[in-house]
Amino acid sequence: MRKPVIGIILGDATGVGPEIVCKMLDATRKRTDFRPIVIGNEAVLKAGMRHAGKELEYRILSKMEEISDLTGEDSLILYDNGRFDPGDLAAPTKELGNSIIEMIKAAVEMVDAGLIDAIVYAPINKSWINLANPDFSDEMQLFKHFTNCDGLCLEMNHCHDVWTARVTGHVPLMQVSKYLSVERILEVVTLTDKCLRDLGIANPRIYVAALNPHGGEGGLFGTEEIEIITPAVEAARKRGMNVLGPYPADTVFHRAFAGECHAVITMYHDQGQIALKTKGFGEGVTMLAGLPIIALTPAHGVGYDIAGKGIANHIPMLNTVNVAVSMVRQKERID
Known part of the structure; x- marks a missing residue:
């Protein structure tokens, strides 16, 4: 060989x-x-x-x-x-x-x-x-x-059998919300699904993180989950992808590292990086996906x-x- x-x-x-x-x-x-x-x-x-x-x-x-x-x-x-x-x-x-x-x-x-x-x-x-x-x-x-x-490319990070991809990257935290859209989240989920299949995972399970505290608490702490993230998850599922969420960001990685999913889609940079670097600082891998x-x-x-x-x-x-x-x-x- x-x-x-x-x-x-x-x-x-x-x-x-x-x-x-x-x-x-x-x-x-x-x-x-x-x-x-x-x-x-x-x-x-x-x-x-x-x-x-x-x-x-x-x-x-x-x-x-x-x-x-x-x-x-x-x-x-x-x-x-x-x-x-x-x-x-x-x-x-x-x-x-x-x-x-x-x-x-x-x-x-x-x-x-x-x-x-x-x-x-x-x-x-x-x-x-x-x-x-x-x-x-x-x-x-x-x-x-x-x-x-000229297509969509993004960084995917890997640590302890969990991959992450993010919807926004190097942008100020106060501007994250305006960069979120159903189309953008769907693009990121689709690319993540493809990359995981390319890695040999036949049916990747992908969790999507919420943006706001407690996942927005039904709109009390923000409406992005209702207006943007949930419709994107539903659109991905209609395309046959095994996607669930949005899950509150303070618990989604606990579930991921317990083996519930192969990847987590985060809404902004540090939402995923903090989790991965806390779990395995100095062990992670970054892939230039797309x-x-x-x-x-x-x-x-x-x-x-x-x-x-x-x-x-x-x-x-x-x-x-x-x-x-x-x-x-x-x-x-x-x-």
């Missing part, structure tokens, strides 16, 4: 990314169920090895066509095309952002060329992307641009406060790679 090939982007060179990549590669060096190809700058990889206290043997390739035939070769490959240099890390500039953009671009090109099956990227700081190119505010926009994707390719990242930040100290936890990176391998295997079964 063919090994899934996972492209591993080193991420923000000033954060913990290079370190956790090296720790993950060391921990998986004897595994035979996937093959990693590292995408990034050689000096950054070497710094990651120093910080991780790991020595990895690798072969560096600078041209994509050199990767096309690695049959029978077991050595770790670093793809460094010369455009991933982050510049002076002591005083970072937009060069750091350019390096992130170039790594993502190269990874997408490698998927398109059939050289890798999925992308796992170490944490990045969105502000560096925006500094380098003001047309983009985060990596999702970059991935959509490089994959020519893209035509598989792209995932650990569900934590760049960790500037511990970068270079050798204490970063690589388990989230390992979890992310495991999910990527599973997704590739499932995609092969479907195809």
Whole structure:
């Protein structure tokens, strides 16, 4: 059986990314169920090895066509095309952002060329992307641009067998309500249902969280549940999806982690993130759902406060790679 090939982007060179990549590669060096190809700058990889206290043997390739035939070769490959240099890390500039953009671009090109099956990227700081190119505010926009994707895409987070997706993302809390609509919630539920099926869950059960305290208390504490969320749930059920709710947000995750459902749709960012990070801080995985390719990242930040100290936890990176391998295997079964 063919090994899934996972492209591993080193991420923000000033954060913990290079370190956790090296720790993950060391921990998986004897595994035979996937093959990693590292995408990034050689000096950054070497710094990651120093910080991780790991020595990895690798072969560096600078041209994509050199990767096309690695049959029978077991050595770790670093793809460094010369455009991933982050510049002076002591005083970072937009060069750091350019390096992130170039790594993502190269990874997408490698998927398109059939050289890798999925992308796992170490944490990045969105502000560096925006500094380098003001047309983009985060990596999702970059991935959509490089994959020519104009459909709905959103982050799905995973922890302890529960997935979450959110109807609104990085918007002020006071503006959440105005972004809610039956159509938007239905889109998010539909995409979540598809992604869970792509993961091999035959009949996903999805719970939808309420927005207001006590689920609105029959309209006493807000009417979004009556006017928007419940109609969206009913519309999803009419389309054959196994969707229930809205459930009060202060209890829905208790039910989810007890095994009642596969995913929870939240109305805003922290409604889901607080639950997942409390349950398993440092264990989560984020999937960029809706893209035509598989792209995932650990569900934590760049960790500037511990970068270079050798204490970063690589388990989230390992979890992310495991999910990527599973997704590739499932995609092969479907195809």
